[in-house]
Amino acid sequence: MPLIFDIKRFALNDGPGIRTTLFLKGCPLRCVWCHNPEGQRPEAQRLYTKKKCIGCGTCVSVCPQGALQLTPDGIRPTSEACLLCGACAEACPTTALTMSGRTWTMDELMAEVEKERQVMEESGGGVTLCGGEPLMHPDYAVQLLDELGRRRFHRAVDTTLYASPDVIRRVAQRCELFLVDLKHMDSALHRRYTGVANERILDGLRLVASLGTPYWVRIPLIEGINADEANITASARFLASLPTPPQVVNLLVYHDIGKNKHARLGTTYNPDALPMSAPSDAVQQRSLDILAAHGLAARVGG
Numbered sequence: 001m002p003l004i005f006d007i008k009r010f011a012l013n014d015g016p017g018i019r020t021t022l023f024l025k026g027c028p029l030r031c032v033w034c035h036n037p038e039g040q041r042p043e044a045q046r047l048y049t050k051k052k053c054i055g056c057g058t059c060v061s062v063c064p065q066g067a068l069q070l071t072p073d074g075i076r077p078t079s080e081a082c083l084l085c086g087a088c089a090e091a092c093p094t095t096a097l098t099m100s101g102r103t104w105t106m107d108e109l110m111a112e113v114e115k116e117r118q119v120m121e122e123s124g125g126g127v128t129l130c131g132g133e134p135l136m137h138p139d140y141a142v143q144l145l146d147e148l149g150r151r152r153f154h155r156a157v158d159t160t161l162y163a164s165p166d167v168i169r170r171v172a173q174r175c176e177l178f179l180v181d182l183k184h185m186d187s188a189l190h191r192r193y194t195g196v197a198n199e200r201i202l203d204g205l206r207l208v209a210s211l212g213t214p215y216w217v218r219i220p221l222i223e224g225i226n227a228d229e230a231n232i233t234a235s236a237r238f239l240a241s242l243p244t245p246p247q248v249v250n251l252l253v254y255h256d257i258g259k260n261k262h263a264r265l266g267t268t269y270n271p272d273a274l275p276m277s278a279p280s281d282a283v284q285q286r287s288l289d290i291l292a293a294h295g296l297a298a299r300v301g302g
Contacts, residue, residue: 002026002137003101004109005039009116013302015156015177015216017125020116022109022144025101027133028162030195031183032270033222035258039132044084044101047264050074052096059088059097106147113153126154128179135163138170145174158218161204162196168207178208178215180246184226185234193225193274202238209242217246218302221287222254224275232287236294249291249298254278 006023026042065081156177190198262269291298
């Protein structure tokens, strides 16, 4: 069963109204700027926050595999023997060690969602499946969406659409809104920055636009990556050419929140030191103007 690595309540940028967002672990993309790197791998992972560590050694003593050691630089793995059992995280008195990813029964998950039903209904919100990439787990996503539909929640799916046409159709029949990431129009650059080419994603957008399911497009706007005039113009032309245009295009201004998460995972953020930064107000406005000139409704933010 796929793992869920976060449940975000009172979410304001994951679709209309106030929402509860469920984050599924696993993604076929490896975006350099990813702000949820703990959602990339499908298995559970251990995170370590050095500044919280008091050096008590409790985690070392409870590890059944002897896979941890206390060093002058904090807790470090001793081998590849870790079973990801979570004993160290459960024992840690300061939550310096935590586990990312756990299984939930459907009843447990729905009980969490139901806690915010009133505020979601009053705000015109609902539940959003996010990740990672929820379409990487199509059968599970369909089960979740069916149950949410039975409970009459508004359902949104935040996705790259890096999936087969059959999966996209199955999910489209079970949600009221797609939130689709569009990262770059140049396939070679898309592969460089995300690890995959973009043809499958663009085909997925063409399919969604032909199915009649409402969708928003979200462009992570990153200076040095995709905020240049040529790419935004190509994006606008493509979106305007679709059978049904997106209801709105959200420009999501770059931030480097993923850097801290990579540090906690023990991995490296932007290992090739690509020049990434938040675009200026002028660049943001230029992007909005280009999209508007192609007849597209656009705004900065989710």
